[in-house]
Amino acid sequence: MTTIKFQLEPLTCPSCIKKIEGKLGKMNGVEEAKVMFNSSKVKATFNTEQVTAEELQEIIEKLGYPVLSSKTA
Template sequence: MVKKGTLQLETLACPTCMQKIEGAIKQVEGVDQESVKVLFNASKAKFTFDSSVTNLDEIANSVKSIGYDVLKASER
């Protein structure tokens, strides 16, 4: 099933963080590549993903693994 996910991240300070986080989320299998959007000022990442292939935890961990804190993860 296709779900919409939102990650509330720690405050982002540098524009390259966006590229990194975007890259990290895109590398998770099951995430719709085109849908990944990192909101720099809101410090949020939004994307759609296939919940039969991956889950929110896995995506959040991919972001954590490159050193950014995930404060809150939600899906709908």
């Protein structure tokens, strides 16, 4: 399993959390997706054989949340 953190533009509403966590959590290969509202970060643990970090970032951005940077943990 791999863990990655995405830094997003500042989140403006708590409903953003459920939207992002729900979408990422339903993806094959994603073990856990957690949004840290106060720091505008998304932490995802995933299986690289099933999904890539790029695919996760693409989903976040399609939901309307620009990713500023990412870092594997």
